Amino acid sequence: MPDPVREFWAHLSPDRLDRAVTGLGRKPALVRAAALAAPLLARDTATAADFGCGTGQLSLHAGTPRILGVERAAVLAVRAATRMDHVAIAELRQLSFPAEAFDVGFLLFVLDDYPDKGPIVSEALRTLKPGSTLVLAAYSPRDQHMGYLGSNAPVRPQPGTLRVWLEDIPGLRRLLRQHGCCVTHGERISSGYRVNANEFAERVARRQGVCLGVARDLVRDAGITDWVRREFLVLSGVKR
Numbered sequence: 393m394p395d396p397v398r399e400f401w402a403h404l405s406p407d408r409l410d411r412a413v414t415g416l417g418r419k420p421a422l423v424r425a426a427a428l429a430a431p432l433l434a435r436d437t438a439t440a441a442d443f444g445c446g447t448g449q450l451s452l453h454a455g456t457p458r459i460l461g462v463e464r465a466a467v468l469a470v471r472a473a474t475r476m477d478h479v480a481i482a483e484l485r486q487l488s489f490p491a492e493a494f495d496v497g498f499l500l501f502v503l504d505d506y507p508d509k510g511p512i513v514s515e516a517l518r519t520l521k522p523g524s525t526l527v528l529a530a531y532s533p534r535d536q537h538m539g540y541l542g543s544n545a546p547v548r549p550q551p552g553t554l555r556v557w558l559e560d561i562p563g564l565r566r567l568l569r570q571h572g573c574c575v576t577h578g579e580r581i582s583s584g585y586r587v588n589a590n591e592f593a594e595r596v597a598r599r600q601g602v603c604l605g606v607a608r609d610l611v612r613d614a615g616i617t618d619w620v621r622r623e624f625l626v627l628s629g630v631k632r
């Protein structure tokens with residue numbers, strides 16, 4: 393069966409994913425996610441896994457390569473391997489790691505691609521020890537970039553672009569609780585990036601398959617003139 397999420401990431405260049413972090417305002421969320429786990433990562437004996445590690449940006453911001461990257465897209469895993477000591481190519485919904493293997497787990501900007509987030513959360517939590525920490529980052533439903541380009545769109549996304557399925561903090565908290573993880577911290581992180589409103593509208597028109605006039609109206613109504621406001625959610629919880 394075709395899997396649009398797999399297809400999308402399998403064909404994304406590592407440079408483009410790196411730019412999404414450094415050029416499109418996502419970096420503060422990764423820095424915060426790393427900081428929430430810093431005391432645990434500092435322990436020599438702690439084992440950590442970054443589920444859906446992409447290009448391994450977390451390791452750069454955590455300042456340590458001692459995190460196991462888990463990634464399905466080979467081209468991204470190759471870049472991650474330059475930043476992390478070990479990277480495993482794996483499907484997150486069916487991991488071969490034993491139960492209760494890790495002290496810290498990260499799920500950063502992975503769940504947003506899935507309407508049904510349960511299988512990924514439950515499989516990640518299966519591999520965490522009781523009492524260990526899960527750090528989760530996601531796009532806020534108020535994130536303008538994902539809203540217009542992602543898209544959780546007012547209009548339809550085009551083939552080759554990803555539909556995103558965004559939850560706010562209460563929904564994510566509920567989801568983690570259902571899978572045996574008690575959220576102890578949840579926050580919103582804001583940032584942004586500079587744009588030219590006309591160019592942004594052209595991208596919106598292409599991504600959402602609407603005419604330029606409609607896209608310009610959407611962009612103007614969203615208050616986007618020269619700045620796209622980003623909002624991320626970062627949560628951490630303890631596995632029961």
Ligand SMILES: C[S@@+](CC[C@H](N)C(=O)[O-])C[C@H]1O[C@@H](n2cnc3c(N)ncnc32)[C@H](O)[C@@H]1O
Pocket residue numbers: 397401402413422443444445446447448449450462463464465468482483484485499500501502505
């Ligand atoms: C938005 S990127 C986030 C990358 C990284 N966590 C970051 O924050 O920079 C989502 C990543 O999750 C991976 N991914 C999505 N679904 C996956 C699955 N079912 N199994 C393994 N990896 C998956 C994608 O290949 C992609 O690298």
